Amino acid sequence: MKELMRIEGLKMYFGGLKAIDGFDLSIYEKETLGIIGPNGAGKTTLFNAICGVYTPTAGKVIFEGKEVQGTPAHEMAKKGIARTFQISKPLAGLTIFDNVVAAAGVHEYTGIASYFHKAKTKEVEDKVEQVIRRVGLESVANKKASDVSLGFLRRLEIARALVTEPKLIMLDEPCAGLSNFAINEITALVMQLKSEGQSIVLIEHNLPITMKVCDRITVLSYGKKIAEGTPEEVKNDKQVIEAYLGEEDD
């Protein structure tokens, strides 16, 4: 399998707080990798440090053979790394359709020059429609993002990531706060992406789902990797059991 991204010795400190403290990881093409860990383990911080929201204190992020750590978030998106947010960040005043259009422009935001290019061309609208149908947002396409339920907002997050045609898609707890029914639908969507050969990194609090969907799982605890392997291996790992038993899971 070809390596898509490698993380070497990643550290992310906030003052005295060591949110990520020396983390190594390889992500391969077409695999689905799960990152799990107790609350406060540093999962979202890890995403933010990889995606350029934060500049890592130390360490390397190598994407397609090039060092990209510290690259700003918007550049990361252009390089083909798309991420979703744990707390949905819709463009509340825009329709669902326009939300996806905005993300479809990932390579169009060039500054002044972008003034001279019309956004909603037929090609863009076709592409957006296709993604909207793929993630199941057809019924609310013309609704404002502020007026739809959380389940749709989660799909919107995924739709915006997909429409950028990413090489790697990073999902931050796509099922958090959803009903069982909605969780099943999102899981099915992730499974479908996986079957289409999409490379996926998934943070998920819901362990059964992670076990079901992922090829490989990395366990994070207090900013450090404590285990890695197939779902089966991780499930039986002593340290993992300790880490999870040590806290009250919500």
Next chain:
Amino acid sequence: MNTYYLYSILATAAIFTMLALSLNIITGYAGQAMMGIAAFFGIGAYTAAIITTNGGNFFLALAAGMLVSGAFGAVLGVISLRLQADFLAITTIGINFVMEALFNRMKITGGTLGLTISKPVIFGVKMGNKQFFFLAVIFIVILCLLLVKMRKSWFGMALASINNDSAAARSFGINVNKYQILAFTIGTAMAGLAGGIYAHRMGFISASDFAFVVSIQVVSMVVIGGLGTIRGPIFGALLITSLPEILRFAKDYRELVYGLLLVLMVRFMPQGLIGDDSPLWNALTGLWRKVFPKKKTRADLIVESVKGGEQA
């Protein structure tokens, strides 16, 4: 009402419309709390005035006012990147006060005496209120056309995204910093242009013409009309500049009524009188749609294609 007086009001209204539209780029489209637009209005006015009083060409002076104001605006844009919303609001208020103080103290701006500017002569016609009004209207029309195009472009999409959620905007490739600086630069440059026209139309400017109250007035125009629309600021500017005339009967209570209007507006209609989603605008578009049905968007077609789709 004689025509001289009419054109005097119209010229003022047109210049403030330009100001409201320029503030709207920064606050309405890019969502940045700008409370000091009058400082840039002033920078443009003084720059243009200094050039023509030294024998420079009128249109060259307007362009220079626009450039200098835009350059200062770009600096403010860079500063704005470091400041959160409320800090930015107060900083821009501060910039307004400091600029007003400088206009009042600097030799080049004429100090407390202000500057007297002779009216330019264009094609043998000495510019008066009427000519300035039409000049401003030409600029407004151009500006509106540019804005319509902007809203349909990726540039407009970028500003709308930043306005709604800048973290999300970054996640799909928008260089938020760059667009924020651009919005400040463009908005303040437009305000500078309005300033140049204002200076020549008035024939005399002094620091108090660019005081904080003027900024507040422009903010009120944009908010009362409707932030982030083209029609809103135009309507707001017309309403507020004609308010002293409308309130003529109220004479002594003018300020009071003005304050009351502001409070009631933002309390009951924060979207503005004719902003998107305001009751009045919804009613108007509703009527309009009865006669001319709305052209279906792609999004509408998608929704129609799924029969009995789930409800949001």
Next chain:
Amino acid sequence: MFLQQLINALTIGSLYALTAMGATLIYGILGILDIANAGAYLVGAYVGWYIYYATGSIVLGFLGSILLVGLLGIFLQRTIYSPILAKPRTLSIIPLVAAVGLFTISSDAVRLICGPNSKTYDLKFPMEIIQVGKVTIQPAWLLIFALTAVLLAILWFILNKTKLGLAWRATAGDREIALICGVNTNNAMALSYILGYGFAAAAGIMTGILYNNITPALGEVPSYKMLAIIVLGGLGNPLGTVIAGLIIGIAEVFLSVYTKIPIPKDAIAFVVLIIMLLVKPEGIMGRRNKV
């Protein structure tokens, strides 16, 4: 001479601290820049004047004015600010526009009701001007120091030693979490307004006594200067506001006495502010994350 200027600066500084305290308390809870606080300052000065002249007691003047203006604050919070903030996706300039409107109303209402001319307190102090070597101390200055100290002590007590104060601090820290924990955030908001407007009223009366002159334009300078002070103090931080008020008082007096900067006295606060924001964008006393 230096000592004289310092005492002078500290008097003005404590007055600034008191004036801006109201806006700070309100920002701490509601996150809005309440320019209308300067309206409370103006109205307070006039209400205090009327009570003083009706009863002859300046103590009643202070208490009555603080109470009435404080209640006015709660009324405005309930009818104007809270409903505006309750709307989703409110831009930060929207409540600011409301505050500007309220301030305009207050200045003009005072002008229409009380007349455009100035009024004087003519407060008789039971003591003479104090002369220590070359330094003179006006009795009014002592009153200001004493009252500022008393009011700040009361504020400290309310915020740190009472249940309502705990609710205030919890709400200022994180409103959502405070709500979840069963804190009555409505009471915290009401406390902000009664204290905020009450403090402004007291500051208004003191300014009136110090300069022995009140006019309907009294609130204009404080309306913007206090914004600079509350930002310097770290937006919503009462202790920071006191420090910032003193710093601005000192900067104004010393810059205008000892230097020839081309900036008028009332704009100095903003020059200090802009310089500081460029160096340390989170304010003197750290940052509160409010967007």
